[in-house]
Amino acid sequence: MAPIDPSESARAYLAYHLKRLREERGWSQPALGAKIHVSGSLISGIETRIRRATLKNLQALDRVFGLDQFFAPLYPRILEETGLPAGFPEFADAEAAAGMIRSYQNFVIHGLFQTADYARAVLAAGEQPTKLERLVNTRLERQEVLGQEDPPAIIILLDASILRRPFGGPEVMRVQLEHLLTLAELPHAYIHIVPESAELCPEGSFTLLSSPGEPDVSYVEMAGGRGQLIDDDEYVAELGILFELIRSKALTAEDSVAAIRKALEEL
Template sequence: MAVPPPEDSARAFFAFHLKRLREQRKLSQVSLGKAVHASPSLISSIENCTRTPSLSIARALDRVLGVQQFFEALHPRIIEETGLPIGFAELTDAEAEASTIKLYENFVITGLFQIEEYARAVLQAAERPDKLEFLVAARMERKEQLHREEAPMVIALFDESAVRRPFGDREVMEKQYLHLLHLAQEPRIALHIVPMDSGLCPEGAFKVLHFPESPAVGYAESAGGQGRLIETGRHVAQLDVLFEMIRNKSLSGIDSERMVRGLLEAL
């Protein structure tokens, strides 16, 4: 796919000057990635306009490439163009680097596990038609994290109500349940359901992401998809403890699969 010209959008302008400055300073995508603590594939994707840079990456690029608030100043405009929540780019970048992703969902099946039809049904009630398909595509792009060369270990805890709650018609839910059962067979994915009578009320969905050589970060969901990245060590540790408390109350992997099969058969 051809990279759009820099005048097309803020993201294309960002990509053009990132490649220009990188090559001007004789840096490969690998060496630049190491310098800004990002994978070479992320640098390549930003240059090809297939990934949205996070604010932290923009700031790191300014520092490493020796420009003052150039990429950082472009970031708000890029986010404005996409219509994505501010924290979304930070989350996707963190997911791309994580070795382990722990997540708890209390309302819907997590975006990483959604099929396209389910994602569209979830998003369509609150989004304009002209923005909907872009958001669905962004959500499907995130799923590639599960299939990259060094894919993360994903431990997913779903409140029972999140799995039971229907989005779309019977066919959509059938495909979504089958997809969950398929994912449950993957060696690097663990899926657990938290029964309704567990006596827990975590109050909101959240994630904890662990990295090979960096401190863990958290991500807390909020209304309207306006999530925020949490980097304060104490707060991240609290989320990690909460996750383990929820996991201790959840069904085993085998019993969780059995529940999903039961829901599938009951459609």
């Protein structure tokens, strides 16, 4: 791999100096990861610029290296370079730190539960190939939360029409629905299908993030892949009530699995 030019970008600057400081101290990537409570693969990804550091990561790096605001101030520049819709990187960081994730989706399967091909089909409209792959990789990176040592509880409400909306074609949908069935077996993942007969009209998708000792926040999705992270207590509370109203109309987890199996058989 060619040497990194730290003047090329904020991510290049981070990668160059992170590797330099780590090697000066004789730490392996897993050893540094353990010090800031992340995986060695994340450290490797940051150093090779295929993974994005969160603000929490950068603050932890400053702390472990004994630096004063060296890495953390890079965060706004790194966000600018991602090419992701405004508001989404902050949501991804909050999602990764959440103790519970609750989400209602009325058009597509939640990003944490998407296969690569399904995500590619969902994100493809109007995107250049290089940017599309960056967006897909970012979405797949988020899914690491599912397999971490202490994963969040995840409750996903999916409108029934999603099971029959053929993003990517029948084979992509087949693999995606099989993936949903696999995820439904996880002890911390709960999938509920909202039948089309449910008399509800939430008018859009939204996600609620909760952690012990912290106020809930929400992320409201908009057209074009954009969204807004919301910390207004009153509005977040309203969305919490709406989520529970929708869940009251949803199928049980067991019946939801049966509905997914039925949709799979009908492909």
